[in-house]
Amino acid sequence: MKKLLSSVVGILIVVALLISAQHYFSAQTGTGDKSGKVLNLYNWGDYIDPALLKKFTKETGYKVSYETFDSNEAMYMKIKQGGTSYDLAVPSEYMIEKMKADDLLLPLDHSKLTGLKNYDSRFLNQSFDRGNKYSVPYFWGTLGIIYNDKYVKAKDIQHWDDLWSSKFKNQIMLIDSARDVLGITLITQGKSVNNKSVADLAAAQGKLTTLMPNVKAIIADEIKMYMAQDEAAIAVTYSGEAAEAMDKNSHLHYVVPSEGSNLWFDNIVMPKNAKHKAAAYAFLNFMSEPKNAAQNAEYIGYATPNKKALSLLPKSVREDKQFYPDEKTVRNLQTYDDLGQKWTEKYNDAFLEFKMTQR
Template identity: 80%
Template structure:
């Protein structure tokens, strides 16, 4: 009997342990939907002021279960595979278009949104989501050039074509992104960054290959650290990354060439598996509040699409044309479209061949 009792105790212990593990994992993956007072938020790492999450919970009673991803593709794969019940996530422009086409998103009920009037109309009704049927803008920015005035004279670097100058041999850090690198070459040739012409893509690849002698490294998130530490004279990266680098080094400057560049958006969407829609709308309205959006913009350092929030930012920030470019510059910016699998692979292949030419 003792042996049997010990066995039963062991079995019960295993069951309790498994139940505890299951409960823990559910709480960590955002799949614990036992309470309606929960918001399961899936966002990029360090992409919201943590104090805002506490404030949201305090004001609404909704507890936030927060999970992060490091790429659009990772986020897309997890949501497409199912098994999760995220209420909101934050994909970029082209990925929204892809998720919408594959019916992975729920349309937004605008009658439940209270902050639409706060957004800058320039950043609404974009090609990837007409009439903002599926998304609301969260942050926006540009692709541009950081340069260090200890090594580069500003007059020598105002346009994308200037990157090809022999004086910049082995001095450029290039963002590790097929779309961005090829966009630079396409823009110098007066072509669309969304071209589906084999000839245009081949010409862009050839132009990019000619840049290789000037390329010091092809890297991603490390760019801001290296530029902050004076490791290179020039870098091509995103405005948000540039903002962080500039805050650590007074010799750094950021420009968006006047001939055009990429205008990117990260928007908030509601996956079709969302189980807490009331909480999701509460959060959308909370983040649409100018005061909250301004606080978030100051914490993250990216440009807010909330016009009334921008007005609350320090004058030095809102008038900084490096990160809030004027209308004339914005007119020449291009948003990436979802190219579809075939052309995405062609761009990736072209970029890979370019990288293989690095010595």
């Protein structure tokens, strides 16, 4: 009897723990909030100031369920599968184009958007979303070169072709991205980053292979940590990642080659299966407020497209051409188009073959 009672008590404890865990999970994700005062946000990791999420909840009453992804493709597949309902997501420009074509987005009601007037006109009405019918700007930036002045002189690393110099043997880290690495190689050959020529892609792959002796590693987010710790002399990475590394190491510098590079945009969109549209519009307007956008830019380190927010940032930030390049440089930058499945696979295959040559 005592043994049986012990078993019953044990079962009750397990049930209680499960109920408690379910209640906790619901409170954290918002899925258990029957009032509907929830916002399901799907974003890149560490891509918003957590204090702003708390501020948004305090001001509006909407609890934020925050889930992250590590690539546009992973985000796309999860939304396409439709198993999870997100109210807002933050894809990059070429993925917005693809999601539009695949009917995965809701058009935005501009009458419910109060902050579009705050954005720099240069970052509105882009080719991937004319009239901003489906998206609101979030951050923008560039692909460039970060280098350590303890090992590299500035004059020796101003252009993409400089990466191929024999003096940089086993000293370069590359971002693990087919579009980016093949893109910069295409630029060195005077081609578009959206090139769809078999011959041009083969030529780029051939040239890229000759870069391998200089490559120390091909990695992703770890680049900023390794560069901050003096683990490499040079890296190819994104402007925001460079900014984070530079905050930790005064010997680091960032350059966008004048011959051209990638100009990327991350915008906020509303997936077609969004369930909390009022919360979504409230968040879009909240993040469009200059003070909030400026706070977010200072926390993340990427460039804000919000013109009024930019005016609130320190002068040293506003006038830093490493992250807010001048018009001449911007004119030579290229945005990625959606290549389509066939050409995306060709780029990925070419990059994979390159990576397989790594010693």
